[in-house]
Amino acid sequence: MFNPSSIFILFFATSLALGLLIGLIHSKPLARILTSLYTIVHIAFTVFCWMHKGETVLDYFTFDPLGLVLLSVLSILTITTVFHGFIYVRNDPPRTYAIYHAALIALIASMTGAYLANGMTMVWIFVEATTLAVAALIYHDRSAIALEATWKYVFVCSVGIALAYIGILFLGFTTRDARLLHLSFSSITEIAKLANPLYLKIAFVFVLVGYSTKMGLFPMHTVTVDAHTVAPPPISAFISTTLMNVGFLAIFRIYALFSATPILPFMNHVLLLSGFLSLLISAGYMLKAKHNKRMLAYSSLENMGIVAIALGIGGIGYYAAILHIILHSFAKAGLFYQMGQSYKVMGTYNLDESGNYMNLYPAGATALLLGLLCITAIPPSGMFISELLMFKAMVAKGYFVLMVIVAILFCYVLYALLTRVLHIVYSQPRTPAVGHKEKVNPWQTVSQFVLFALVILVCFAQPGFLRDTINEIIQNLPK
């Protein structure tokens, strides 16, 4: 009964059951109870996965360290997201309330699947599933603009997914042996060894471009930004953290699988190019941003760029990339929750209309400042460590020019974020906001402080197990 695979199936069955229950019976209390229950189940499942680390279940799923780390991030963020979700949709009619939570559970489940999937196709299927689930959430407030965002998101994502699929097919071609064709990671390593590098290169390019929709990386970062604009803040938090992690995971997996082959330099260059462009564009847009959430969305783009660059540099950069993606998840999620609260308090996302936050809601303002500190990777933010490691890798590999440019771009990003956030916190709004304002109970902010505290803690001391896990993840990558 308690063998991994059955638990595994049980979990997805539960997800399905709870999702359906909530979705069909439109009752708020029920939805609340079941969702909370699901949160607990998910945590329990994560713990269980850790206990069975390294095993493979139903030969389509595996509990490898990277998947587990990201899964745990998901579990932690699930708690906060569900919590903030309850607050955010408090006043909605039962139907939308129920749909919201059903979709949320579907999203969490599909992301879990994507993390644990063993095999490109499996990942691909779950990524597709996340698209469908998140579409419903983006469309949560049924406005025209929400519809547009949803449409764009779904459409571009599906195109991207299709491209990614072509990449996977190319993997398929490289094998002469049909038994390997379900492309489990173990088999791909074997394929990659005897494969024609050209095929691998094309496969990589297509997969990168395809999943860049999810990871929010150039070239297909555009729609996630739009999605952020309209999605409920808790969902934005998911989109720009755990969902981006899904994209990252997909790309990282294929990168790791090919890293043994001669196409490694090619992959590095492509990653550097794409990451650098992301950084450039995000810097430009943050200097222009007039919408608080879009600003954060672009900051996610920037951070993904950093991750891609770190990955592309290699060496200690791999460590940096993993650490960065974890910390970014916490920091950015906290910031998005904070955005939700600031929206409640100030009644607007518009930068010009928002301001004087320090007097309206001191706790939130403090959280915002702290989050700013974290996301801009200024010590005592833990992300400073990851960026330091990235620079270290650059110095080690002699990418001095790139380093200088990246540093300059950082300064611009810092400038953009500082000016905007400080405007929100301290100075008076340029034009008075029209939206209606409400009070927020300071205790709701505690969760954000906890997340930021986690990020800051890493600056001073990286927990041993974290370090070991990350090292375990990157152990097979070329030094």
Add this chain to the structure above:
Amino acid sequence: MTNMLIIVFAISLIYLSVTERFRIYAGLVGLQGLLLFGLSFLQLDRITLATVLFVAIETLLFKVIVVPFLLFRIINRTGVARVHEKALPSFYSLLFVSLGLLLSVIVAFSMNTTPYNLMFFIVSFFAVYTGLFLIISHRKIFSHLVGFLVIENAVLLLSLAIGSEIPMLLNMGILLDIFVSVLILGIFVMRLRQHIDDLTILKDD
């Protein structure tokens, strides 16, 4: 025979890229579905009920019946039958598409594709190219939709190239893909009627 069908498929693509009437789009998508059905049928070496059923659902049911039906429905509902006026003149789009054909031939040749049939590669590259080109060059969402469907077909075509035994998983993927396309069409039919023109509220400039 296989190559024959593929050639037809390619021709349909070219025609797709130059025409301006939505009904023709819908028809062509259906036609492509039919061709794909034929192709996948030919690619099967041992015919079992399961596989036949699968192929039938995958191609005949969805690609030949459901999708074109939805397309026609949209056209009727929205009453928009032509592409946007300011779309690329068909002459130029023809140029671009033939360029794409050349490109895909070059790419396909530049990689040795044995033991697979080269035609599959050329045409499916060409199909991807055309699909993307449709999306890029047209302004109306309907054309984007068609472009997406073409890309789907390209994927299916490419997967057929592997020939012999397509593992269940790949098929599952393709099926899911098709579900998605249907769902998108669904959204489109249900919601997007009112703004049939391009949506550009969300932007930074």
Add this chain to the structure above:
Amino acid sequence: MIAAVLAILSAVFFPGIILRVKSIASGRKGPGILQPWKNIFLLFRKSSVFGTTTSFIFRLAPAFYLATIICALLILPFPGLPSVLGFSGDFILFAYLLALGKLMFIIAALDTGSSFEGMGANREALYSMLTEPAFFILFGTLAMLSGHLSMQDIFSGFSFSGEFSLIAGAISVYILVQIAMIENSRMPVDDPKTHLELTMVHEVMILDYSGVDLALIQTGTNLKFVLYGGLIANLFLPVNGGWLIPNVILFLLVQAGFAAVIGLMESFRARKKLAKNPQFIVTLSSIALLAFLVVLLLTRNLIR
């Protein structure tokens, strides 16, 4: 002891000599040698008027002015006998002590809140700022020439032997004379005789002083002349201040000569346009620089 006597002696006669020379040069008989001091003692006996806007700064300033000059005198080496309190690098202290006096003097002028004294103050500040480099370059040169850093050794190490040291000496004398003129705001940059406040520097700053304070200031000014006279005199003194008497005589002679020269210059030289003063002052620095380069090449034996 002797030094003090000498200082007082020369201080007593100095202003008189200047006046006398000037009047002779302009064909008058002129007042007695001691006339200036008579005026000062007169002032000492007078009571004084204070501006209502002034504060304790105004009352402190004269005392500081005088005191700093006396301190500077203590540094000044006197013929033959070892300087009272000299040490290596003392000329830096020398300059800065005078600067302190000037600072007090300037703010005292500003204390009155009168526009004229403001003018005087800021001119004084500017000119002294521009003068200092010349003084320091000069002493840098001499220090390098003699290889010592205390006035005592610098001067005793200095002699008009060899053409280059002659050049250096000549230039130094010239510069010292000019600096003395500027520091005491005499002819080329300022004219003690005029009474058009708009064009004055020193005189306008003491416009509000009267009685005792004025007396103190004038005493200070006279002593300041002695200071520079003493510096020049030291240049002329022989290497080893062997026996005292000739040195003393020589010293007094030089002082008198210096006074006479000033008198002559005052009477035969026109006052510069205010706007031109800075250039004039900076010229000194450049001349000093020339001297420095000559000595530099000399000491490095780059020229014979």
Add this chain to the structure above:
Amino acid sequence: MTQFFIPAAVVFSFLILVIPGKVRYLYTLALTFFVIVFTSIPALAQFITGLPVTGMVSGNTSFESLPFTWIFKGFLGELRFTIDSLSAFFILVTNFTVLTGLLYSKGYMKSYKDTKNSAQFALHYFSYIWLYLSMLAVLTLRDGLAFLIAWELMAVSSFMLILFEAEKRTTLKIAVNYLIQMHIGFILVLLALLITGSDTGNMSFDALPAYFATHNNAGLFFLFFSGFAIKAGFIPFHTWLPEAHPAAPSHVSGVMSGVMIKMGIYGIIRVLVCVQSDLFLIGWIILVVSAVSGLLGVMLAITQHDLKKLLAYHSIENIGIIGMGIGLGTIGLGLHNPLLATLGFAGGLLHVLNHSLFKSLLFFTSGSVYQAFHTRDLDSLGGVIHKMPHTAGLFLTGAIAICGLPPLNGFISEFLIYFGFFTGLSYGSVYLSITLLLAIISLTLIGGLAIFCFTKAFGVVFLGTPRSEIKHPVTEAAAGMLFPQYLIAGFIFVIGFMPMIFLNPLFNLISIEFHLHTIQLSPALTGIFTKIPLFGIILIILVSLILILRQQLHKSRKPEYGPTWGCGSPYISSNQQYTGTSYADNFIDLAQPVLGTRKEFTGIKEEEIFPGKKSFGMHPNDIFNSALGRLNDVGMSILKKLARLQTGNIRHYILYAFIFILVILTLLYLKIL
């Protein structure tokens, strides 16, 4: 003990945020005092003896120095806090200034009671104490990573302090600008440390000697230098400084200008200690940069109208003087001439101490003036001395000290540097002598200009009559605010009158840090530094004598009082006085080409028989600032131009992917990738 001290300090510092407002200040004071006591004991021991305190753990045991080390083991792993004599010196300076600043702040912050909420006060004091702690950490940490974190913590906390009056938009801008520039400096230092780390495998200051032994020294040193110079405010890295100091509350400006910018100096020396070759080049460039900083700094200071901005520019000037000392010392090292080296570094370090004293004093006094009159504009102040005699006296003390005039402390340090220059004239090559002479000239000019500037500042602000009428009653600063200022003034006098107390340990320090043997040359210097104070004493005696004489003479005849002599005109109004602008005018005419100060006034035209209202204005301008601004604008416009992708058209979004793939494939086909 040490195991508990550091966590205790950190934990207790967080309590400031939650502690009730009444006791908050006292609590902060107590905490600060605790830290001061705890750090001062070992620091004093180190500074005075240069040898480790017995019973303490000692780190590396080379012959010259046994720096005293806390090895702190906690959940952070092992942290080594090392106090050698250099950091000891800086710690002592920091402790004193931070303490006085905190004492002063009590009175100063009173005026914000009703405009700011309690949270902001809490945040302020929290940031203040963290600025202090981070500075201590910077001074004691050697490990690269820990150092960098402390370094940036320092920037962030000071940033929060500047933000205290953030409701003003300009303050916000300034604060952001400040943090950005700090960040740039931070990145430079980081890069330098990374290079060290990647070559020696140990990213730490202890690894520097190993690096310098094998690599080109100048390159890395200048990387460090430019990083630290931004913090120290050397021209052209200074642009943040004149903005940030005025924006902050006065006690913060005092601390920032007094000690925080000295952290840059500390860093430079910390690296310099390890440099082994290229000393001439390094020394020469430091000398040039410092001379430029000194001159431009004071020249720009003269043109300012804002009292605190003027002081800020003087910080640049004094940093220049310190730098000149360091440059001289480095050249001395290059010449293997212990005398020059000692003179240079001793002068520089002593000036660090002096500047921290008189600059904080000046900032505190100007703060009091600001509190009393609610303006810092020179041209609308005046006659303050009648309202606030104590403050005026203190300001004058500071002014005399900062002008480097005897008998106060400023003279001692400048004398050392002068003395070094003059000594150096006869050593080394012709070029060296010429360089040194130029250095002498610039130092004299700096001195003269400083006198010019402070006669202006003191004369215009404190003397004369008010230039704008004051609506509200004005009183002398509270005793609580005056006490720390008198404390500082006392120190200024002490250094001025018994310099050897401070110089001996300094010589000792230098000989330890730079492995020189300067013990034998100290008697020569001792002679000098016993003579100089003598003059101070004589001066004071003389002055008092003369004053007594004056009194006696005045006893007999009472002095009368009347209006200032207006050359016959009976009407003297306060706006006929010289203003700061007009006082600076004739200097600015000279310096205009260099400074680019804009003057604008409307002259009287020919046909005007009855001239109307005329105005005269002078607008100080910092060329570097505007240049930096222009550069920044260019970068921004480029980035903004690049950001054009988010058009809202799906077809475009797809197009990017399409192009990206095509480009990659093409590059692939062309065998470029």
